Amino acid sequence: MNLPPLAERLRPTTLQQLVGQQHLTGQGSILRTAIENDKVPSMILWGPPGVGKTTIANIIAQAVQAPFYQLSAISSGVKDVREVIEAAGKQSRAILFIDEIHRFNKGQQDALLGAVEKGIITLIGATTENPSFEVNSALLSRCQVYVLKALNENELVQLLHYAIAHDTWLQSKNIVLQETNALITISGGDARKLLNLLELVVDAAGGGTITDEIVMKAAQQKIALYDKKGEQHYDIISAFIKSIRGSDPNAAVYWLARMIEGGEDVKFIARRMLILASEDIGNANPNALLLANASFDAVNKIGYPESQLILSQCAIYLASSAKSNSATTAIGAAMQAVQQHGDLPVPLHIRNAPTKLMKNLGYGKGYAYSHNYEQNFSGQEYLPDAIKGSRYYEPGNNAREEELKKYLKQLWKDKYGY
Numbered sequence: 001m002n003l004p005p006l007a008e009r010l011r012p013t014t015l016q017q018l019v020g021q022q023h024l025t026g027q028g029s030i031l032r033t034a035i036e037n038d039k040v041p042s043m044i045l046w047g048p049p050g051v052g053k054t055t056i057a058n059i060i061a062q063a064v065q066a067p068f069y070q071l072s073a074i075s076s077g078v079k080d081v082r083e084v085i086e087a088a089g090k091q092s093r094a095i096l097f098i099d100e101i102h103r104f105n106k107g108q109q110d111a112l113l114g115a116v117e118k119g120i121i122t123l124i125g126a127t128t129e130n131p132s133f134e135v136n137s138a139l140l141s142r143c144q145v146y147v148l149k150a151l152n153e154n155e156l157v158q159l160l161h162y163a164i165a166h167d168t169w170l171q172s173k174n175i176v177l178q179e180t181n182a183l184i185t186i187s188g189g190d191a192r193k194l195l196n197l198l199e200l201v202v203d204a205a206g207g208g209t210i211t212d213e214i215v216m217k218a219a220q221q222k223i224a225l226y227d228k229k230g231e232q233h234y235d236i237i238s239a240f241i242k243s244i245r246g247s248d249p250n251a252a253v254y255w256l257a258r259m260i261e262g263g264e265d266v267k268f269i270a271r272r273m274l275i276l277a278s279e280d281i282g283n284a285n286p287n288a289l290l291l292a293n294a295s296f297d298a299v300n301k302i303g304y305p306e307s308q309l310i311l312s313q314c315a316i317y318l319a320s321s322a323k324s325n326s327a328t329t330a331i332g333a334a335m336q337a338v339q340q341h342g343d344l345p346v347p348l349h350i351r352n353a354p355t356k357l358m359k360n361l362g363y364g365k366g367y368a369y370s371h372n373y374e375q376n377f378s379g380q381e382y383l384p385d386a387i388k389g390s391r392y393y394e395p396g397n398n399a400r401e402e403e404l405k406k407y408l409k410q411l412w413k414d415k416y417g418y
Contacts, residue, residue: 003169006199007192010163012055013062019159019191020151021052031056031146035063042116042123044101044131044140047148049234050190053126056148057097060124066093069121073103078111085115094121101125102134103265109139116142133271150189157184159191160198170199173207182215188234233264240315241272245280249319256308256315266307270296273314284324284398291317324396333392344384377411391416 003009012018015025015032024031034040040060045053061068069084076098088094096112098104115121116139123143127134131145151159157180164170164177183201187194197219201210204218236258243251259269270292277292295314299307353363368378381388395401395408395418409418 005196006163006167006170007050007195009167010195011058012052013059015059015063018052018055018059019162020155021056021148024146024148025056035060038064040064040095040122041144042121042142043144043146044125044127044135045146045148046127046129046131048150048189049128050187050192050194051148051151052191053148054097054099057095057124057126061095061097064093064095066095066122067091068095068097070097070099073098073100073108076108078108081108081111085111085120088115088121095124096121097124097126099126100128102127102129102131106136109136113138113142129268133267151191152189153184156180156187156189156191156194159194163195163198170202173202175202175207176209178209179212179215182212182219183210186215186219188238190234233262236262237264237268237272240269241276244273244276244315244319245323247319247321247323249316252315252319253312256311260304260308260311263304266299266303266311267296269311270299270314273311273318276318279328280323280325281318281321282324282327282396283401283404284322284326284396285400288318288321322398322400324398324401326394326396326401330393337387337390337392341384341386344386347381347384349380350382375411379412389415391418 015035018025023029026032045056047053057070058068060066067088069088071080071084084096088096096115101109112121112123116123125131125135125143131140135143160177160180160183164175183194183197187197197215198210201215201218205214236255240252240255240259243255256269274289274292274296277288281288292314295310298310302310348362349364349366351358351363353359358364368380370376370378370380372378383390395405405418408416412418
């Protein structure tokens, strides 16, 4: 089969063809409006793999009829950036798309600053990493950040049926898509991976009816080596995190070794452990966050190969620690309350009162300063009236949080049901 990959053959060329990201590209959305008004800003597209970042960049360039340059941060350097800027300076409204912009170092990012500021280029950067960490502040301040979402199951199924109906090669195979669970599970919300997996399965099976069993058999025969630039990057980090969460230090160091051997970015690994320390351990062991943060700082200072020792120590400690997701569930429940109840007013007695007018309006009146009371506790109400007494923090079943639970029950008696 001497054809471009299926995902490339079916790459959308207009916003109407794009599946997903309606919050950015649907009618009346912020990015669509900018495109339609021909006022496209420099931007960072942040989201998981295979959700349309490269596609959106191409669509923008076609829609505004601008010269389009594309660089990969993996293989391009400052020299490549300067050559594009020089060429763009002889044109107008040129767009420079940089894939995986988080892999550019400070010098490479600094090379873009002047051209972006002067409007020589409109920069579109794509990243799977939080741009607050990976894009320097000067460049980030000159760009809008748009967050792309993982495609949901309905959108992925829609893509599969679209491919079968519109791709000439797939049409010739008389495909009946009987089951989709395996295709969707293995692809992990990555549209590119989904379409290319479909093509692999059809090629292996010769067409006909596609079932989950056929998909699994074909996928298992094509397991790739770890590639920090490819799809296994996300599968391996997932296995690593789940091993730590599952309190298995042996599996954790194995998957860590896979990433180290593959040359994975030490900051990427350390950052994931830093997040896990709060997400999955939290107050069951507050020292986990301290160690993870210290590990993040340390590996940044020394790099490979010595940092593998620090990463190993941290991974083993986190995996062997007591676990709790109570901090995760607490903020999730609180955010759900915000979405449900909207912007409830702050009770007057705990509002700030920096001016005389505010004091006259009752701001801060009746506030009980906790340190004036026994045990530094006044028992005052701090939630808005509409949700007073609501409990969002559920202590985990571990020694440290049992102590917290007892302490909170002693203070609040039966108010929160601890």
